[in-house]
Amino acid sequence: MAERPGEDGLREPNLPASARRVAxxxxxxxxxxxxxxxxxxKAATLLLRDGDPPARVEVPLPKGEQRPAFPVExxxxxxxxxxxxxxxxxxxxxxxxxxxxxxxxxxLVAEPGIVLRGGAGVGTVTRPGLGLEVGGPAINQGPRAQIxxxxxxxxxxxxxxxxxxxxxxxxxxxxxxxxxxxxxxxGGISILGTTGIVRPFSTAAxxxxxxxxxxxxxxxxxxxxxxxxGGRTEKAARKLLPELPEVCFVxxxxxxxxxxxxxxxxxxERCVFVGMAGKLAKxxxxxMMTHWTRSKVDPLFLAGVTREAGGGDALVAAVxxxxxxxxxxxxxxxxxxxxxxxxxxxxxxxxxxxxVKGALLxxxxxxxxxxxxxxxxxxxxxxxxxxEDLVG
Numbered sequence: 001m002a003e004r005p006g007e008d009g010l011r012e013p014n015l016p017a018s019a020r021r022v023a024x025x026x027x028x029x030x031x032x033x034x035x036x037x038x039x040x041x042k043a044a045t046l047l048l049r050d051g052d053p054p055a056r057v058e059v060p061l062p063k064g065e066q067r068p069a070f071p072v073e074x075x076x077x078x079x080x081x082x083x084x085x086x087x088x089x090x091x092x093x094x095x096x097x098x099x100x101x102x103x104x105x106x107x108l109v110a111e112p113g114i115v116l117r118g119g120a121g122v123g124t125v126t127r128p129g130l131g132l133e134v135g136g137p138a139i140n141q142g143p144r145a146q147i148x149x150x151x152x153x154x155x156x157x158x159x160x161x162x163x164x165x166x167x168x169x170x171x172x173x174x175x176x177x178x179x180x181x182x183x184x185x186x187g188g189i190s191i192l193g194t195t196g197i198v199r200p201f202s203t204a205a206x207x208x209x210x211x212x213x214x215x216x217x218x219x220x221x222x223x224x225x226x227x228x229x230g231g232r233t234e235k236a237a238r239k240l241l242p243e244l245p246e247v248c249f250v251x252x253x254x255x256x257x258x259x260x261x262x263x264x265x266x267x268x269e270r271c272v273f274v275g276m277a278g279k280l281a282k283x284x285x286x287x288m289m290t291h292w293t294r295s296k297v298d299p300l301f302l303a304g305v306t307r308e309a310g311g312g313d314a315l316v317a318a319v320x321x322x323x324x325x326x327x328x329x330x331x332x333x334x335x336x337x338x339x340x341x342x343x344x345x346x347x348x349x350x351x352x353x354x355x356v357k358g359a360l361l362x363x364x365x366x367x368x369x370x371x372x373x374x375x376x377x378x379x380x381x382x383x384x385x386x387x388e389d390l391v392g
Contacts, residue, residue, distance in 0.1 A: 060146070115161075140190065264359035
């Protein structure tokens with residue numbers, strides 16, 4: 001059950017029961033649906049090229065630092081194409097897609113390049129605001145690039161045309177336990193991943209690791225903590241604050257409230273929060289634990305921000321009907337209402353400071369969804385961040 005709002009109107013919902021277990025040792029990372037899809041696509045393409053089904057395949061990760069190898073569960077000819085299956089291992093993350101059979105069917109086509117399709121069990125995008133084409137498959141940009149790179153290691157895509165259809169048996173049932181139905185992704189799961197690796201953000205053990213990171217900062221005499229929500233926002237934050245040592249940056253995931261209280265207890269002086277629109281929309285509305293099962297973006301709240309920032313009636317109405325925090329932010333950007341992003345950051349900074357009763361000086365910045373551009377900041381952050389250093 002979610003906690004009731006405190007006297008200040010802020011609240012920190014409890015973790016879902018599935019995420020409260022505590023690991024007894026080091027957390028085991030897993031692999032995203034995007035990485036597993038890329039491995040399946042490569043296996044099927046190898047069968048088409050060589051005639052022999054591979055037992056294992058290696059694929060590149062987006063950052064190129066690893067080349068994990070995956071056992072191929074099944075790989076066989078299928079009419080004019082080939083089909084391969086890789087089973088997802090999510091590590092210690094309580095992921096509903098753990099054990100899913102990521103399936104790729106590959107055929108050759110006349111036009112050079114790659115055509116990517118979604119099959120059974122992969123959701124279809126029906127609403128804007130997800131950075132994907134409405135009517136297309138819910139396969140995010142990171143996995144699209146991974147699949148293209150993996151297939152491109154087998155055939156020259158400047159000369160050879162390949163069609164890849166990704167499907168997930170049972171994906172529609174899995175999707176009922178995700179946020180997909182609420183986001184307008186219908187018929188299956190999303191193929192996700194920005195790093196290719198599943199890191200267990202949503203476990204109680206990750207919450208403990210956030211506390212440990214802040215303890216390490218304290219032991220080294222640091223008085224500024226920089227909280228980020230993931231890899232892209234941390235990379236952006238380091239460019240915004242290059243003078244700070246690496247130890248000051250913490251990928252806080254969903255545990256903002258916990259991290260703030262820990263830092264305040266240890267008498268830190270300052271917090272800088274760097275995030276994207278979705279998490280910031282929740283924090284600005286006073287929700288300190290942003291796990292998707294315990295909180296959601298309120299489009300009416302964002303419509304109020306739009307109005308307060310000077311948006312007209314049409315834009316306010318569009319934001320009120322928006323699908324996600326990203327969708328609302330994209331509407332602001334398209335309308336040139338830059339003040340809305342600044343105002344959102346100011347509200348976040350105010351809430352975070354209030355949550356720890358003023359024990360920390362708090363700044364907030366929002367970056368775009370590639371982590372390549374500063375899109376807004378609270379008033380104090382404008383003076384402190386090295387904006388000119390934030391490049392793609």
